[in-house]
């Protein structure tokens with residue numbers, strides 16, 4: 088059995104049900120990312136786990152202990168917030184030691200833990216600084232150290248990086264991941280940034296409208312999305328609807344009497360001149376280049392295929408109005424059957 092086990096959980100606000108029959112398990116020492124668009128219920132799931140809102144039905148257990156009905160302070164789950172939620176009038180060390188003081192941990196033990204944590208989050212020498220004088224990245228490290236100080240059973244991170252600028256974000260996310268691997272804490276991180284989830288998490292739960300659409304490794308969620316929603320959300324946002332029997336044999340789904348929705352990434356398309364023959368299995372589409380934009384590492388083209396605009400990336404820029412063939416290799420096509 089997993090360390091954190093959520094079974095058939097339903098919860099919401101008043102009469103409004105937000106989460107329906109959520110099943111989720113997190114192993115000890117694992118970092119699991121909850122990924123999904125705004126409003127899909129990520130924060131509601133964290134709040135239910137932490138005991139800030141009650142479960143309407145279902146069960147939550149940690150290490151075999153049923154915590155479903157326990158008040159927040161008895162769950163030993165700590166949350167790191169997007170807004171840091173530090174005490175502005177206290178120093179770095181006082182913030183980190185706050186939970187230890189509440190738990191009446193002795194002064195010398197407390198001091199030792201604070202110093203260890205300061206070193207772990209690369210804030211040595213900052214113990215006596217006021218948190219108001221720190222940068223965003225430093226504040227989030229203090230918040231992380233404060234959460235870890237009380238050695239929670241589960242650490243919950245609610246969009247911990249979204250207040251940081253792009254560059255700091257990249258370094259802090261690697262720091263959190265390194266720390267998690269070193270200390271082996273069990274954690275749940277909420278994000279709506281797919282790259283962040285791919286980089287940081289051991290497994291990802293993709294959420295949509297209060298349910299989990301796929302719970303899998305980053306590689307599988309990216310390369311083998313289980314549903315059309317996951318494919319689209321993970322960046323395969325070119326979409327075609329075809330009759331299955333019009334598809335080449337190599338990508339034809341079973342049963343054939345179904346309409347197919349096909350998703351693929353613009354980065355997986357090869358643009359070639361109009362009459363190029365492609366030998367490797369996949370889909371060939373004929374169209375005309377209508378737009379191109381420089382993305383830095385390559386160009387993104389808008390190519391009209393029949394009446395639809397599809398996007399395709401290439402290292403070189405294809406001129407507007409050029410007739411082209413788009414080739415998408417079979418493994419890059421994510422095909423889902425649709426009932427007619």
Ligand SMILES: Nc1ncnc2c1ncn2[C@@H]1O[C@H](COP(=O)(O)OP(=O)(O)OP(=O)(O)O)[C@@H](O)[C@H]1O
Nearest residue numbers: 100103105123124125126127128129130131132279
């Ligand atoms: N306090 C509340 N009272 C009533 N409804 C709420 C409350 N908080 C959130 N909701 C609703 O619950 C749904 C899920 O919201 P939630 O904050 O869990 O989504 P989220 O996935 O975390 O979104 P975001 O990425 O924008 O933070 C939304 O429809 C939202 O309007």
